[in-house]
Structures are given as structure tokens and as C-alpha cells.
Amino acid sequence: MTGPLSGIRITDFTFAWAGPHATELLGFMGAEVIKVESMRRPDHSRRTSLTTGQVFTGMNQSGVFNDINLNKLGIRLDLTNPKAVELAKHLVSISDIATQNMRPGVMERLGLGYEALREVKPDLIYLSSSARGATGPERAYVGYAPSFASLGGLAYLSGYADGDPCQLSGEIDLISATTSAFALMAALAHRQRTGQGQHIDLSSSEAVSVLMGEALLDYTMNGHIPQRTGNRDAAMAPHGVYPCLGPDRWLSIAVSTEAEWQGLARAMGRPAWAAAPRFADAAARKQHEDELDRRLAEWTRGYPAHDLMARLQREGVPAAPSCDNQELYEDPHLRERGAWVEVQHPEMGRRVTIAPPWKLSATPAEVTMPAPTLGQHHDYVFGELLGLSREEVAEMEREGVMF
Amino acid sequence: MASALEGVRVVEYAQMVSGPYCGKLLADHGAEVVKIEPPGTGDAARRRGPFYKGYAGPEASALFLYLNTSKRSITLDLNQEEGRRLFRALAKDADILVEDSPAGTLGRMGLGYEALSALNPHLIVTSITPFGQTGPYRDYKAHHLNLYHASGQGYLLPNNSPDLSREPIKIGGLAGDYACGLHAAVAALGALYWQRATGQGQRVDLSKQEALLGLQRANLTRFPNKEPIPTRLAAPNSSMGGLMECRDGHVVMLIIEDHQWTAFCQLVGRPDWAADPRFTDRDARGRHFKAIEPEVRAWMMARTRQEIYHAGQALSCPVAPVLRADEVLADSQLNFRDFFVEVAHPATGPVRYPGAPFKLSETPWRVGRPAPLLGQDNDEIYARLGLGPTERARLAEQGVI
Incomplete structure (x- = not known):
């Protein structure tokens, strides 16, 4: 491991998407993350994809699970078994961080709540992440990413101006995860300075609301309730996604200054319509946005999206295609930046996945391992870390402690 | 109670959403964040609505007020040599510089990572740009809309579309830009952990395109792994x-x-x-x-x-x-958890803002002060750099500060 968190160990009880990606981010930075599951309660993303409905064979064939559990070690512990709980506590006692996203109260009943665990590790940092937070009348309410986005207020703001709200999905889980990672890092900074651990109570729906501060303030300041506007912006025009040559090919164009507007006009070959008084300044363009969008679409329709991006960018105009998965994978820029990496998975073989979201010059964040198969790292975790003999481990596997 | 990032010194040279949100996350947790703004105009977010009661002044933008809580503001013109000298003096004492200038711009002014690192080897420079510091698109311009689509996220929205005839769309508001700032803050704190352990600073290169791509990592590895391409069409059997x-x-x-x-x-x-x-x-x-x-x-x-x-x-x-939005503000669960906090800014009086989405038991999040007026902390910060009142007046006269 080369990352800045080398030497930090995390016992990770999280499942689904919002929990596991939080510890994955810390794992990208070099933390050792040990994921605790069991046959009774495997992470459900080993079995199905929430977004596509795809059902995976067995426990170790899920691309989704691989993508959000990279760099982790895996063990099996049946936490309904008291001996397993003792082993989990032992592991936490030699960890820096423990993370969980069960329904509030569940970990406490298992004997693995914050109060119980800080007895074995006084400076522990403990993250509880849930849909609505660990306190309040709705603390036991359950939800997935679309629920967080809807309760948080962002689903209402997303969608065509004349259409329904937009059910957001996986990206919302991963935003909640990144929020968790930030809270953990802040707690780690405090512990590094003072030696004190703490408990973090995170609400995934609140993690959505903080991303629309200006919309919420528009209501508290002005009593105005913001509405959906598709791709449109409150001030800029043009600000849209326009059809290009080929089926389902699109280009986004956003013009914020007079210089960018002039650049767009040059790129189009200075058509007469663009010089008309009703497009003369930003306010006029905003006022005649429907016509502006129609005119632009007539032009973009004749060209491949990537050609237009290059042409517009040469003129200083912010433009980029709405990329599908193939375009992203073949994108020369993402290629050169190393955005795609490969791992060799013990059961799935070679898998392409996405690199960490930042580049750190001195302590690179890296993908070092595929996601663990269920219970892959018993020798290291129970043997090397917890000091159990092979016989003891085998016995506990037979007894069902490590089910 | 203590704050998690007490004693951390941050210089923010960034505008609009992503860089300032990164700075806000650090400032609301107790870091001292000194925001550098261009004299006269300030952060572009000051000129962008929604505005308090429709008044389009530089101190009345809801976007600016929300994204710059707990910070100090100074004005500084980096196009003048004296401005660049003061920038170097600020960077010399900082733990973290958050900046969002187009790739290579600071370098050409003699303020790139190598130059600043030579002055202050502890410095962490967190650079936030549309496409990163390297690669063929490094000089390309992009707004939130462009990046939401260039990252592959927009192509998937609105999900559950009946067909592909209508254009794909972005997420509501500027949420993608906020998410990029959040990513930058995580990496900055990772680098801070290392800096405190070893004394060594480093460069964080955040490409907004890649941060947003990463948020769809569970869907956008399908094509490379020879699975069907995800689209915004309703999945037939998804649920x-x-x-x-x-x-x-x-x-x-x-x-x-x-x-x-x-x-x-x-x-x-x-x-x-x-x-x-x-x-x-x-x-x-x-x-x-x-x-x-x-x-x-x-x-x-x-x-x-x-x-x-x-x-x-x-x-x-x-x-x-x-x-x-009005129902979020009235939500009984959020109010039970005291999610909203009242912030009294001179231009608006007391207004309720969203707080932190998590409770840290020992180091609670808080708004240390409302968003700063443009240049309100010039005297305090420049005095700290050893500039007396006469010197400050001269620099103000010359438009350096």
C-alpha cells in the first residue's frame, strides 16, 4: 500500500452501496479494510444489481460488488453467534475505525454498538450511516438511493420541466458514501491531533439536501419553491443538450459569457440568425431560448458530437458529448489519465473497473486488489491478525461461527 | 467543544461551487479558511442567483452565502507582481491550498505546485479542474452541465425513460459540482493525515469528470466487461x-x-x-x-x-x-435532528441554512461565521503578513488588494 492512510485499519460491517463505497474510498488511500459478512447475511450486491435487476450466480460473480468493494479483505462471521461477536470485537480492538449501516439499533442488539466497542477500543471512530439518521421519529425508516434523493429534495428538482421528478439512483448512494468518507477523515484528523475517537451519525437523505443549498435558501429567503428545468440554467443560454449525427448522440453546450457566445457563432460559421437583435446579449438570448435551442439543434444535427466538441473547444466554448458507456471507455482523455484499471478476480477473471477519483502525487491512491470473495481472507485475518491457529479456525468454521 | 480541523490553515483560491464547497467543508469543521477573491468583482458566485429578495448585489447571492460560511475573505490581484508575492506569503504558512484555476495558469504565474512546495514543503495543493491537470482535454472548458454529461451520468437520466427520443438531462441544480468539491475535501484530508505524520505535502489533482464518473462506478463498468450498455430506458425487470x-x-x-x-x-x-x-x-x-x-x-x-x-x-x-424545497424545510425528522441552523448575515438578517448531514459526537459541525463580505478580512490577514496600515492603503490604491 502506498496511500496516505497506510497503517489505518477498518472493520467494515456495511452492505449495499452507500456503506461499502465509503470504506472503499479509504481503501483507495491505503487503509486496510476488512469486510465482515456471512452466508446468512452476505452483502446483497453479491446477488443482484439494484439498478438493472441483473441476478448473479453464486456469491462471487457480481461486477457491482466488485466495483464498490475493491481493495478490501473479506471474512465470514455469523454475528448471531456469540463467539463470532467476540471475534468481531477482537478485530475492532485492533482497528482504528468501525463502520456499519444497519437499521439503527441492530448493531446495539448484537453487542456491536459504539458504546460496547469503545470499551475494547477507547479511541475508536465509529460510523453509523442510515437513511434518516440514528435519532428522531423516522430513525427506523428504511430506504435506498431513490428514497434519499426524494426525501432530500433533489429528485423533485431533477427532470424535464414538463415531466415527472427523476428517480435518481446509484450516484446518490455513492454521494452518501463520499460524505461518510469525509466525516471519517475529519474524525481521523481530530484523533490524530488529540487521541480522541468519536461516533458519527450520518443521514443519507441529509447528505442529499446539503447539495442543493442555494435551492433551499431560495425558499427560506424568498419563499420561492424551485422547480425542474431539465438541462436549463437560471441565467445561461444556450445551456442545453443537442442532437448530433447518429442515433441517440448528444452534445452539451453551455455559454456563460459574451466571448463564449462569439466563439459559438464563429464555430457555426457566423449564420445570419445568430446576429439578430433577439440574440444580441445574454438577457435577450435567455428570453428567446426556445428558438435559440431549435436553431442550435438544426446545426448540431449534422455533425458527430466529438467533432463538434473539438471545434467548439477550439473557439473557447464549453461543450462535451453526453457520453454513453462505450464512448467513455474509448475516450482518449480518460485513457491517458488512467481512469480505467484492471483487476484479476479469483472467480470472474480479468475485470475492468474505474480508478480512484483523485490523483495524489506523493502517496498515490490505487486499486490494488479486486473485491474479496466471501470469506477469502480467513488465514490472514484470523491467523495473522487475531492469532488463531489453523485448527481453531477450522473448528470455528465447522461450528458455524464463521458461517 | 473542539472542532475536528482546529489549527488547520487553508487558502482558497476558487470560485463558484466545487472549490468553495471543498473550502466550506473544511471551514465548518474548524479550519481557518482564507478565501482569496479578485478585487472589485469577487467570486463569480456573488453575481449569480438566487438573490435575497431579488436584490442582485454581491453580498446577496444565496449560492455564495451558502458555500462560503465560516470563511474569511481577502481581495488580491494575482496579475500584479505584488499580488503574487502576497499569494506566496499566504501559501508559505498554509497546510492546504484549494484552487480551481485552469490547468497550468498558476504555474505560468510562478505559483505552481513546484514553486510553492519549494517555499513550503508541507503544503498540500488541491487542484480542482474540469478534466484534470494532464491529458488531451486538460485545457477544455466545462460547466456543471457539460461535466454531468461528459462523465456519463447525464446519459443515464431521466432513468426509466419510455424511449430515447428526448435528450438526456443533468441532475437538478448544481449537485454534481457540489459532489466534486466533496471529493476534493476527502482527498485533501487524506493528504493532511500523511502531512501530519511525515511533514510531507503533495499535489492532489482532482478531475471533475473523473469524480463524477466514479459516482456511477457500479454501472459504467458494464461495457468494458462486455455487458450491455446502461441507458436511460426503463430496465424491463429491474423491479x-x-x-x-x-x-x-x-x-x-x-x-x-x-x-x-x-x-x-x-x-x-x-x-x-x-x-x-x-x-x-x-x-x-x-x-x-x-x-x-x-x-x-x-x-x-x-x-x-x-x-x-x-x-x-x-x-x-x-x-x-x-x-x-418547502417540504424539506418543514420536515419533522430533519427538524428533530436540528439539521437546519440559523445564520445571520448582515445583508439578509437571520436565515435558515442546511447544516451538516452527520453528527460528530465530539467535534460538532458549526457555522463559525456567516459568509464574508468581499475583502472584509483584508486588514487582519495582511497585518498578519506584516503589512502596516500605510502599506495596505498603498496596495489598495494600486488595486493589488
């Missing part, structure tokens, strides 16, 4: 439910596990469906949902969002109401 219209708006409901299906059947008063062979698993429910959709729809249309939400949750059914 039953999704977005559903009811009497006063919409709810979302995802029925995945069998016990959730049983709960749903109970909720809509059709416990017999739970035993119906057409609905034995998630896949079958997706395929046969059409057969019961009219009845489910009628049940929904007879009830409000809140009725369906609480009745469903009482049965552990993952249902949620689609809330508007």
Missing part, C-alpha cells in the same frame, strides 16, 4: 414500483426483497398477491407488474404521499415521498 403518482405528488418505492413484497401486498390491502405464483421473485414481479398496475395506481391516487410513506414504513416497506 416493480419506482416512481408512482399519488394524490398530491409522487412517491418512490423499491421492492427488492421478498419480505418487502409481502409488506407491500399488505400495504395495498392485497395480502393474496404475496402468495400469487406470478410474483414469486423480483424478476417475476418485474415482468408481471403490468397486470396489477391499474389497481396499485388507483390505490396510490386515493392517498397522499405522507399517508403512503408512514403506512408503508410501519410495514418496513422502502417507500419515500418526493419532497419540494
Whole structure:
């Protein structure tokens, strides 16, 4: 491991998407993350994809699970078994961080709540992440990413101006995860300075609301309730996604200054319509946005999206295609930046996945391992870390402690 | 109580959303964040609405006020040599510089990572740009809209589209830009942990395109692994439910596990469906949902969002109401948790702002001060750099500060 968190160990009880990606981010930075599951309660993303409905064979064939559990070690512990709980506590006692996203109260009943665990590790940092937070009348309410986005207020703001709200999905889980990672890092900074651990109570729906501060303030300041506007912006025009040559090919164009507007006009070959008084300044363009969008679409329709991006960018105009998965994978820029990496998975073989979201010059964040198969790292975790003999481990596997 | 980032010194040279949100996350946790703004105009967010009571002044932008809580503001013109000298003096004493200038710009002014690192080897430079510091698109310009689409996220929205005839869209507001700032803050704190352990600073290169791409990492590895390309079309068997219209708006409901299906059947008063062979698993429910959709729809249309939400949750059914901004503000759960805090800015008086989405038990999040007026901390910060009143007046006269 080369990352800045080398030497930090995390016992990770999280499942689904919002929990596991939080510890994955810390794992990208070099933390050792040990994921605790069991046959009774495997992470459900080993079995199905929430977004596509795809059902995976067995426990170790899920691309989704691989993508959000990279760099982790895996063990099996049946936490309904008291001996397993003792082993989990032992592991936490030699960890820096423990993370969980069960329904509030569940970990406490298992004997693995914050109060119980800080007895074995006084400076522990403990993250509880849930849909609505660990306190309040709705603390036991359950939800997935679309629920967080809807309760948080962002689903209402997303969608065509004349259409329904937009059910957001996986990206919302991963935003909640990144929020968790930030809270953990802040707690780690405090512990590094003072030696004190703490408990973090995170609400995934609140993690959505903080991303629309200006919309919420528009209501508290002005009593105005913001509405959906598709791709449109409150001030800029043009600000849209326009059809290009080929089926389902699109280009986004956003013009914020007079210089960018002039650049767009040059790129189009200075058509007469663009010089008309009703497009003369930003306010006029905003006022005649429907016509502006129609005119632009007539032009973009004749060209491949990537050609237009290059042409517009040469003129200083912010433009980029709405990329599908193939375009992203073949994108020369993402290629050169190393955005795609490969791992060799013990059961799935070679898998392409996405690199960490930042580049750190001195302590690179890296993908070092595929996601663990269920219970892959018993020798290291129970043997090397917890000091159990092979016989003891085998016995506990037979007894069902490590089910 | 202490704050998590007490004693951390941050210089922010960034505008609009991503860089300032990164700075806000650090400032609201106790870091001292000195925001450098261009003299006269300030951060571009000051010129962007929504504005307080429609008054389009530089101190009345809701976007600016929200994104710059707990910070200090100084004005500084980097196009003048004296301005660059002061920038170097600020960087010399900082732990973290957050900057969002186009790739290479600071370098050409002699303020690039190498130059600053030579002055201050502890310095962490967190650079946030549309496409990163390297690669063929490094000089390309992009706004939130462009990046939401260039990252592959926009192409997937609105999900559950009936066909591909309409254009793909971005997420609401500027949420993608906020998310990029959040990513930058995580990396800055990773680098800070290392800096405190070893004394060594470093460069964080955040490409907004890549941060947003990473948020779809569980969907956008499908093509490279020879699986079907995800689109914004409704997946035929993804699940039953999704977005559903009811009497006063919409709810979302995802029925995945069998016990959730049983709960749903109970909720809509059709416990017999739970035993119906057409609905034995998630896949079958997706395929046969059409057969019961009219009845489910009628049940929904007879009830409000809140009725369906609480009745469903009482049965552990993952249902949620689609809330508007006013309803988020009034939400009893959020208010129980004191999610909103009152911030009194001189231009607006007391206004409720969203707080932190998590409670840190020992180092609570707080707004240390409202967003700064443009250049309000010039005297304090420049005095700290050893500039007396006469010197400051001269620099102000020359438009350096």
C-alpha cells in the first residue's frame, strides 16, 4: 500500500452501496479494510444489481460488488453467534475505525454498538450511516438511493420541466458514501491531533439536501419553491443538450459569457440568425431560448458530437458529448489519465473497473486488489491478525461461527 | 467543544461551487479558511442567483452565502507582481491550498505546485479542474452541465425513460459540482493525515469528470466487461414500483426483497398477491407488474404521499415521498435532528441554512461565521503578513488588494 492512510485499519460491517463505497474510498488511500459478512447475511450486491435487476450466480460473480468493494479483505462471521461477536470485537480492538449501516439499533442488539466497542477500543471512530439518521421519529425508516434523493429534495428538482421528478439512483448512494468518507477523515484528523475517537451519525437523505443549498435558501429567503428545468440554467443560454449525427448522440453546450457566445457563432460559421437583435446579449438570448435551442439543434444535427466538441473547444466554448458507456471507455482523455484499471478476480477473471477519483502525487491512491470473495481472507485475518491457529479456525468454521 | 480541523490553515483560491464547497467543508469543521477573491468583482458566485429578495448585489447571492460560511475573505490581484508575492506569503504558512484555476495558469504565474512546495514543503495543493491537470482535454472548458454529461451520468437520466427520443438531462441544480468539491475535501484530508505524520505535502489533482464518473462506478463498468450498455430506458425487470403518482405528488418505492413484497401486498390491502405464483421473485414481479398496475395506481391516487410513506414504513416497506424545497424545510425528522441552523448575515438578517448531514459526537459541525463580505478580512490577514496600515492603503490604491 502506498496511500496516505497506510497503517489505518477498518472493520467494515456495511452492505449495499452507500456503506461499502465509503470504506472503499479509504481503501483507495491505503487503509486496510476488512469486510465482515456471512452466508446468512452476505452483502446483497453479491446477488443482484439494484439498478438493472441483473441476478448473479453464486456469491462471487457480481461486477457491482466488485466495483464498490475493491481493495478490501473479506471474512465470514455469523454475528448471531456469540463467539463470532467476540471475534468481531477482537478485530475492532485492533482497528482504528468501525463502520456499519444497519437499521439503527441492530448493531446495539448484537453487542456491536459504539458504546460496547469503545470499551475494547477507547479511541475508536465509529460510523453509523442510515437513511434518516440514528435519532428522531423516522430513525427506523428504511430506504435506498431513490428514497434519499426524494426525501432530500433533489429528485423533485431533477427532470424535464414538463415531466415527472427523476428517480435518481446509484450516484446518490455513492454521494452518501463520499460524505461518510469525509466525516471519517475529519474524525481521523481530530484523533490524530488529540487521541480522541468519536461516533458519527450520518443521514443519507441529509447528505442529499446539503447539495442543493442555494435551492433551499431560495425558499427560506424568498419563499420561492424551485422547480425542474431539465438541462436549463437560471441565467445561461444556450445551456442545453443537442442532437448530433447518429442515433441517440448528444452534445452539451453551455455559454456563460459574451466571448463564449462569439466563439459559438464563429464555430457555426457566423449564420445570419445568430446576429439578430433577439440574440444580441445574454438577457435577450435567455428570453428567446426556445428558438435559440431549435436553431442550435438544426446545426448540431449534422455533425458527430466529438467533432463538434473539438471545434467548439477550439473557439473557447464549453461543450462535451453526453457520453454513453462505450464512448467513455474509448475516450482518449480518460485513457491517458488512467481512469480505467484492471483487476484479476479469483472467480470472474480479468475485470475492468474505474480508478480512484483523485490523483495524489506523493502517496498515490490505487486499486490494488479486486473485491474479496466471501470469506477469502480467513488465514490472514484470523491467523495473522487475531492469532488463531489453523485448527481453531477450522473448528470455528465447522461450528458455524464463521458461517 | 473542539472542532475536528482546529489549527488547520487553508487558502482558497476558487470560485463558484466545487472549490468553495471543498473550502466550506473544511471551514465548518474548524479550519481557518482564507478565501482569496479578485478585487472589485469577487467570486463569480456573488453575481449569480438566487438573490435575497431579488436584490442582485454581491453580498446577496444565496449560492455564495451558502458555500462560503465560516470563511474569511481577502481581495488580491494575482496579475500584479505584488499580488503574487502576497499569494506566496499566504501559501508559505498554509497546510492546504484549494484552487480551481485552469490547468497550468498558476504555474505560468510562478505559483505552481513546484514553486510553492519549494517555499513550503508541507503544503498540500488541491487542484480542482474540469478534466484534470494532464491529458488531451486538460485545457477544455466545462460547466456543471457539460461535466454531468461528459462523465456519463447525464446519459443515464431521466432513468426509466419510455424511449430515447428526448435528450438526456443533468441532475437538478448544481449537485454534481457540489459532489466534486466533496471529493476534493476527502482527498485533501487524506493528504493532511500523511502531512501530519511525515511533514510531507503533495499535489492532489482532482478531475471533475473523473469524480463524477466514479459516482456511477457500479454501472459504467458494464461495457468494458462486455455487458450491455446502461441507458436511460426503463430496465424491463429491474423491479416493480419506482416512481408512482399519488394524490398530491409522487412517491418512490423499491421492492427488492421478498419480505418487502409481502409488506407491500399488505400495504395495498392485497395480502393474496404475496402468495400469487406470478410474483414469486423480483424478476417475476418485474415482468408481471403490468397486470396489477391499474389497481396499485388507483390505490396510490386515493392517498397522499405522507399517508403512503408512514403506512408503508410501519410495514418496513422502502417507500419515500418526493419532497419540494418547502417540504424539506418543514420536515419533522430533519427538524428533530436540528439539521437546519440559523445564520445571520448582515445583508439578509437571520436565515435558515442546511447544516451538516452527520453528527460528530465530539467535534460538532458549526457555522463559525456567516459568509464574508468581499475583502472584509483584508486588514487582519495582511497585518498578519506584516503589512502596516500605510502599506495596505498603498496596495489598495494600486488595486493589488
